[in-house]
Amino acid sequence: MKGYTVPTAGQLVGTVLAVQANFYRVQLDGEQGIGNKEFDFIPVPSPQYPVPNLLCTRRTRLKKIGQQVMVGDRVIVEEPDWAGGRGAIAEVLPRQSELDRPAIANVHQILLVFAVADPPLEPVQLSRFLIKAESTGVDVLLCLNKCDLISPQEQQEISDHLFAWGYKPLFISVQNEINIHQVDEYLSNKVTVIAGPSGVGKSSLINGLIPDVNLRVGEVSGKLARGRHTTRHVELFEMRSGGLLADTPGFNQPDLDSSPEELIYYFPEARKRLEVASCRFSDCLHRDEPDCAVGSDWERYEHYLEFLDDMIAYQNYLKQQADPESTLKLKSKGKGQNQYEPKLESKKYRRVSRRVQVQNLQDLYTETEE
Numbered sequence: 001m002k003g004y005t006v007p008t009a010g011q012l013v014g015t016v017l018a019v020q021a022n023f024y025r026v027q028l029d030g031e032q033g034i035g036n037k038e039f040d041f042i043p044v045p046s047p048q049y050p051v052p053n054l055l056c057t058r059r060t061r062l063k064k065i066g067q068q069v070m071v072g073d074r075v076i077v078e079e080p081d082w083a084g085g086r087g088a089i090a091e092v093l094p095r096q097s098e099l100d101r102p103a104i105a106n107v108h109q110i111l112l113v114f115a116v117a118d119p120p121l122e123p124v125q126l127s128r129f130l131i132k133a134e135s136t137g138v139d140v141l142l143c144l145n146k147c148d149l150i151s152p153q154e155q156q157e158i159s160d161h162l163f164a165w166g167y168k169p170l171f172i173s174v175q176n177e178i179n180i181h182q183v184d185e186y187l188s189n190k191v192t193v194i195a196g197p198s199g200v201g202k203s204s205l206i207n208g209l210i211p212d213v214n215l216r217v218g219e220v221s222g223k224l225a226r227g228r229h230t231t232r233h234v235e236l237f238e239m240r241s242g243g244l245l246a247d248t249p250g251f252n253q254p255d256l257d258s259s260p261e262e263l264i265y266y267f268p269e270a271r272k273r274l275e276v277a278s279c280r281f282s283d284c285l286h287r288d289e290p291d292c293a294v295g296s297d298w299e300r301y302e303h304y305l306e307f308l309d310d311m312i313a314y315q316n317y318l319k320q321q322a323d324p325e326s327t328l329k330l331k332s333k334g335k336g337q338n339q340y341e342p343k344l345e346s347k348k349y350r351r352v353s354r355r356v357q358v359q360n361l362q363d364l365y366t367e368t369e370e
Ligand SMILES: Nc1nc2c(ncn2[C@@H]2O[C@H](COP(=O)(O)OP(=O)(O)OP(=O)(O)O)[C@@H](O)[C@H]2O)c(=O)[nH]1
Pocket: 145, 146, 147, 148, 149, 172, 173, 174, 175, 176, 197, 198, 199, 200, 201, 202, 203, 204, 205, 217, 218, 219, 223, 250
């Protein structure tokens, strides 16, 4: 082992990879010494942490001003203790973006993974995930796994549909190692969140991208930031390519909870039309209004109408809830579909209450870290 050198010039900047009890695991930037052969810091890189990380506390000053530190945050680290692998976070740099589920700052892109077969590709479900991803405002990458299960013709058909939707999917096969290097390339030096329904091969893919992550494919436990009590745990994993990857807690149908007016902008093919023309009415919902610039002659129009109905129903529900005279209650029919029924007793909105529960856990988690 070589001696360790402490960089003198400039500040130490790094990225928060995980929050553990009262500590923040910070990966220091390459130019600060990590990855730079002149420096050979302790702790020594391990297969689990290819780049040495510092376990940091949060400066009292940050606590006083109520500055939270979240996974993905870019931070300035002071008082590095290289031998002990410790440091202190002195400052949080301004966030470029902030996702709430999972709670990660500065995400560059969402990698949406679906399978072309087994489970079958369901257009409405894919659309729903795409809409949810688009609504975050970060870039969306679409990977279609298990391409070993379909013919080139079938692949072409899917590709044509998705092109009409405004996407250019990358067909991959984790099993046959098709285009995996391409995924690695897309993710290199970026912060990516992976999402997608169950069984499409996310864990298998992550296994291939992250060294020694030891995911047990097809099992419930041992998964990357997933499983029974891991929904609130968020962590960025270091990829061979230098990128950082976070998994999302498993969910099959993401909630569409933005406002109905925004929905159209989450469809790239419709958004394109609105970039070159305007509807007659500024509050046009693009259903049957006269002189609508969006129109109905596009493949996903039916999806749009379905999601719009969901969102309007959800908004009405929220209004009803605010009204103490409310007589409606929401019943989830599963698969993201909701139904409003006369309220028998004053119960809380189930889906919201579940989310509130998770949020409370998250708050609790953050609080205990203070
Ligand atoms: N044919 C084929 N099967 C694959 C491929 N990739 C993964 N699988 C299989 O698909 C099944 C599901 O894979 P997982 O990696 O557990 O899927 P997941 O998306 O993580 O699923 P959840 O953990 O439920 O969210 C496993 O049996 C894999 O072996 C592929 O490229 N081709």
